[in-house]
Amino acid sequence: MGGDIAPEMIALAAAKAAYFLPDCAFTLFGPSEFSSLAKEGISFEPASDIITGDDLPLECVKNKANSSLVRGVQAAAERKLDAFISCGNTGALIAASSLSFSRLPHMSRPALLTHFPSYHGRMVVLDVGGNLITKARRLVQFAYLGSSYAMARFGIERPKVALLNIGQESEKGTSELREAYRTLEQASGNFFTFIGNVEGHDAFLKGVDVLVTNGFTGNIFLKTAEGIASFVFRLTERKIAEQLPDENMLESWLELKRFLSYEASEGALCAGIDGIIIKCHGTSSQRAIFNAILGVCELSENEIIPKMAGLLREAFIPKPL
Amino acid sequence: MGGDIAPEMIALAAAKAAYFLPDCAFTLFGPSEFSSLAKEGISFEPASDIITGDDLPLECVKNKANSSLVRGVQAAAERKLDAFISCGNTGALIAASSLSFSRLPHMSRPALLTHFPSYHGRMVVLDVGGNLITKARRLVQFAYLGSSYAMARFGIERPKVALLNIGQESEKGTSELREAYRTLEQASGNFFTFIGNVEGHDAFLKGVDVLVTNGFTGNIFLKTAEGIASFVFRLTERKIAEQLPDENMLESWLELKRFLSYEASEGALCAGIDGIIIKCHGTSSQRAIFNAILGVCELSENEIIPKMAGLLREAFIPKPL
Numbered sequence: 001m002g003g004d005i006a007p008e009m010i011a012l013a014a015a016k017a018a019y020f021l022p023d024c025a026f027t028l029f030g031p032s033e034f035s036s037l038a039k040e041g042i043s044f045e046p047a048s049d050i051i052t053g054d055d056l057p058l059e060c061v062k063n064k065a066n067s068s069l070v071r072g073v074q075a076a077a078e079r080k081l082d083a084f085i086s087c088g089n090t091g092a093l094i095a096a097s098s099l100s101f102s103r104l105p106h107m108s109r110p111a112l113l114t115h116f117p118s119y120h121g122r123m124v125v126l127d128v129g130g131n132l133i134t135k136a137r138r139l140v141q142f143a144y145l146g147s148s149y150a151m152a153r154f155g156i157e158r159p160k161v162a163l164l165n166i167g168q169e170s171e172k173g174t175s176e177l178r179e180a181y182r183t184l185e186q187a188s189g190n191f192f193t194f195i196g197n198v199e200g201h202d203a204f205l206k207g208v209d210v211l212v213t214n215g216f217t218g219n220i221f222l223k224t225a226e227g228i229a230s231f232v233f234r235l236t237e238r239k240i241a242e243q244l245p246d247e248n249m250l251e252s253w254l255e256l257k258r259f260l261s262y263e264a265s266e267g268a269l270c271a272g273i274d275g276i277i278i279k280c281h282g283t284s285s286q287r288a289i290f291n292a293i294l295g296v297c298e299l300s301e302n303e304i305i306p307k308m309a310g311l312l313r314e315a316f317i318p319k320p321l
Numbered sequence: 322m323g324g325d326i327a328p329e330m331i332a333l334a335a336a337k338a339a340y341f342l343p344d345c346a347f348t349l350f351g352p353s354e355f356s357s358l359a360k361e362g363i364s365f366e367p368a369s370d371i372i373t374g375d376d377l378p379l380e381c382v383k384n385k386a387n388s389s390l391v392r393g394v395q396a397a398a399e400r401k402l403d404a405f406i407s408c409g410n411t412g413a414l415i416a417a418s419s420l421s422f423s424r425l426p427h428m429s430r431p432a433l434l435t436h437f438p439s440y441h442g443r444m445v446v447l448d449v450g451g452n453l454i455t456k457a458r459r460l461v462q463f464a465y466l467g468s469s470y471a472m473a474r475f476g477i478e479r480p481k482v483a484l485l486n487i488g489q490e491s492e493k494g495t496s497e498l499r500e501a502y503r504t505l506e507q508a509s510g511n512f513f514t515f516i517g518n519v520e521g522h523d524a525f526l527k528g529v530d531v532l533v534t535n536g537f538t539g540n541i542f543l544k545t546a547e548g549i550a551s552f553v554f555r556l557t558e559r560k561i562a563e564q565l566p567d568e569n570m571l572e573s574w575l576e577l578k579r580f581l582s583y584e585a586s587e588g589a590l591c592a593g594i595d596g597i598i599i600k601c602h603g604t605s606s607q608r609a610i611f612n613a614i615l616g617v618c619e620l621s622e623n624e625i626i627p628k629m630a631g632l633l634r635e636a637f638i639p640k641p642l
Contacts, residue, residue, distance in 0.1 A: 053490045090488075119552060129487060132495060166450060166540040167411075169374045174453060174537065200541050201548030216495065217541050219487040220521050224545045227522030231440060232553045 001030045001050055001068040002088025003282040010087065011037045013289035018042050024297065027081060029068035047071040053282070057091030061099060070096050076275050077101050083276035083296040085267065087284050094130045097270045097277045104145070104305075105312040107272035111142055112215065112279060113149060114222065114268040118204045124150050124159075127215040128222045128268055129279075134214035136179035136320040139163070143184055144317050145272055145308075146210035147192040152307035153299075158193050159209035164217060165197035172197060180212070183320040191315050200224075266295025274309065276300060322351045322371055322389040323409025324603040331408065332358045334610035339363050345618065348402060350389035368392040374603070378412030382420060391417050397596050398422050404597035404617040406588065408605050414598065415451045415591060422594035425466070425626075426633040432463055433536065433600060434470060434592035435543065439525045445471050445480075448536040449543045449589055450600075455535035457500035457641040460484070464505055465638050466593055466629075467531035468513040473628035474620075479514050480530035485538060486518035493518060501533070504641040512636050521545075587616025595630065597621060 001007060007030050014026045018041035028037055029047045038044035049064035061070055069088045076084040077100035086093050090112070097110050111127035124146045131138060143161045150159040163181060165173040170181050181197065188194035192210065200221065203211055213221060265288070267280035276299050280292050299305065322328060328351050335347045339362035349358055350368045359365035370385035382391055390409045397405040398421035407414050411433070419431050432448035445467045452459060464482045471480040484502060486494040491502050502518065509515035513531065521542065524532055534542065586609070588601035597620050601613050620626065 053488065054492055056492075119555065132487070164541065166453070166537060166544075167374065171375055171377075199548075200544030200546075201551065203545070204548050204552040216487060217538060220485065220538055221541055221545050223487075223521030224524070224542050225521075225549045227520075227525050228546045228549045229553055230522065231525040232550055234440065 001047070002086040003280070003284060004087075005283065005285075006030075006087065007034050007037065009284060009286050010289060012286040013293065014042050015039070016286065016290050017293045021293070021297065024293075027072075027075070029072045029075075045071060045075075051089050051092050053089060055089060055092060057089070057095040060089070060092050061096045069093060073097055073100050073277060076277060082300045083278065085278045085280060085289065085292050085296060087280045087282055087289070090129050090279055093277065093279050094270060097273055097275075101273035101275045101277075104148075104272050104274060104309050106315065106317045107141055107145060107312070108138065110270045110272045110277075111138075111145065112218075112268040113146060113271035114265060115153075116204070116225065116265075118208070120207045121209075122150075122154055123203065123208050123211055125211045125213070125218060125222065126271060127213065128218040129215045130270070131214060132216040134176060136176045136183065139176065139180035139212055139214070140183050140187070140317065140320060141272075142212045143180075143187075143194070143210065144191060144312060144315055146212060148308040148311040148315075149269075149271065149304070150209050151311055152304045153302075156209050158191070160195050160207060161188075161192045161210045161212060162195050162198040162203070162206070162208045164200070164203065164211055164213035164221060166199065168197050168199065170197070176214070179320045183318055184212075187318050191311075264291060267292040269299070274305065276305060322368070323407040323414075324601070324605060325408075326604065326606075327351075327408065328355050328358065330605060330607050331610060333607040334614065335363050336360070337607065337611050338614045342614070342618065345614075348393075348396070350393045350396075366392060366396075372410050372413050374410060376410055376413060378410070378416040381410070381413050382416045390414060394418055394421050394598060397598060403621045404599065406599045406601060406610065406613050406617060408601045408603055408610070411450050411600055414600050418591045418594055418596070418598045422596045422598075425469075425593050425595060425630050427636065427638045428462055428466060428593035428633070429459065431591045431593045431598075432459075432466065433539075433589040434467060435586060435589040436474075437525070437546065437586075439529065441528045442530075443471075443475055444524065444529050444532055446532045446534070446539060446543065447592060448534065449539040450536045451591070452535060453537040455497065457497045457504065460497065460501035460533055460535070461504050461508070461638060461641060462593075463533045464501075464508075464515070464531065465512060465633060465636055467533060469629040469632040469636075470590075470592065470625070471530045472632055473625045474623075475530075477530050479512070481516050481528055482509075482513045482531045482533060483516050483519040483524070483527070483529045485521070485524065485532055485534035485542060487520065489518050489520065491517070497535075500641045504639055505533075508639050512632075585612060588613040590620070595626065597626060 026042045032046040035044045047068045049067035051067045072084040073096040112130040113126040115124045147159045150156040184194040267278045270277035347363045353367040356365045368389045370388035372388045393405040394417040396402045433451040434447040436445045468480045471477040505515040588599040591598035
């Protein structure tokens with residue numbers, strides 16, 4: 001029931017996934033009136049409470065325990081599911097995950113982690129909406145958490161970590177960022193290489209592997225990047241349509257668009273917990289949810305979370321002074 | 322002397338401007354070793370102190386009073402100049418402007434204001450770096466300040482004002498944003514129309530005339546938008562080069578690129594004071610600085626600041642509870 005186009009988009013994506021991924025089993029959670037959505041490869045679990053965008057995270061986890069969101073997270077925590085995907089209320093998803101799962105080593109709370117195409121490969125970004133305001137100690141944790149993901153998922157050795165800030169100098173930004181800067185500078189060299197502060201326009205160009213930020217700024221960063229990419233595409237399409245290009249041109253254009261579109265993303269991982277919980281946009285299309293399912297399969301089959309746990313267990317994470 | 326490529330880029334831009342704008346007089350401020358940069362239409366004022374990116378704003382205004390930045394702001398405040406443009410330390414420029422100029426009606430501190438192309442026209446954005454963290458009262462001031470600019474500069478009647486946030490619901494984001502939301506909702510209808518919260522991906526598409534945010538978030542927004550636009554362009558150019566398009570296509574592409582590039586921007590106005598002080602990127606090219614000069618001419622000739630003052634004088638600005 002999560003998101004703006006539920007249950008239609010979610011059911012369509014599950015049906016597509018059940019067809020293309022016959023080795024996977026899917027479970028839909030929602031009000032029993034939708035139980036007819038069950039079919040071969042897709043089972044249905046009734047869950048009658050509805051969480052809205054206005055609900056406060058902790059309250060709705062307590063008062064709406066029979067929602068699709070809370071039931072799904074709990075089923076994943078009880079290992080009845082390998083992973084759970086939601087397009088619903090972000091705060092509620094984080095709160096439910098935080099209450100139901102144990103933490104990865106050294107992590108105090110989950111953070112939302114996603115990855116972008118960048119000019120040199122993939123860039124891991126966290127937090128993109130889990131913790132609006134973040135202490136220096138948490139930003140340092142994010143550097144380790146994001147690095148363990150970059151290593152386990154993309155095989156990047158000693159990832160390049162940067163802080164998202166409004167200037168490159170070490171004294172720029174908020175006191176939390178300055179404190180995190182000093183701590184990461186000292187920690188640099190073993191688990192990751194700290195390359196300092198980067199600004200929004202440099203993040204995609206400077207070879208950053210892991211971009212660390214608080215949830216408020218990270219969310220603005222993520223959605224602005226998606227928004228301007230789609231804006232540039234719309235304008236460019238208008239131009240291209242005027243020029244009546246040949247079909248090769250158009251095909252090549254569409255390929256690029258698919259590569260950069262948010263729909264190509266796997267959604268955001270609720271990272272730092274011992275399980276796979278994925279947050280997708282509230283407005284996710286069938287394609288976006290299907291891509292999240294493909295991403296989940298990769299995370300699960302390649303045992304990314306246990307690998308991250310192993311890496312983090314060996315790490316020494318310094319506390320800011 | 323401000324910025325990473327001083328004095329070269331600034332001198333080149335001034336020389337170009339002196340040639341193309343024979344009705345304007347230019348003054349360069351900098352160490353006397355560069356006094357040979359003076360020529361027809363360009364005078365030179367020696368200023369030997371150098372402000373760096375690491376200098377703390379208020380301290381360097383006091384201790385480096387003979388810097389190009391402080392001297393230029395003061396000359397503008399004394400009406401020896403109609404406007405002053407700097408590529409230097411943002412905090413120092415705001416601090417110097419704040420100390421030297423009187424405020425526009427109801428404004429307590431300057432904010433950096435810029436405007437973007439959007440799908441429906443121009444979008445005014447503030448603050449993009451003046452005040453890192455901002456109380457609700459200041460966000461409300463920004464709504465009025467930005468609206469007065471949109472009216473005076475672009476002739477937009479009752480501009481559509483939005484808050485940059487991580488969700489559309491009124492309860493999303495920080496306590497400052499929630500408080501500002503309630504106040505702007507009540508104030509909506511007279512000076513401006515408040516359309517609520519917008520997320521980063523919607524800002525360019527939802528017909529927003531004035532986007533209100535604190536300086537930290539606004540700066541991340543501004544630079545991410547520039548960064549991803551340039552990233553998408555680089556990728557697309559690579560694709561286009563592969564396809565060997567015809568010359569019309571290439572010309573049309575370059576035109577779009579010019580339209581969206583940060584170089585086409587006029588820099589950010591230090592808004593809320595009784596004068597024209599412009600902040601350009603530290604890495605500004607000759608073209609970017611020349612565009613800032615053209616922008617300044619428009620602001621000055623059309624008396625935008627006095628018009629804003631007149632509009633704000635008539636406004637009643639509610640204080641958040």
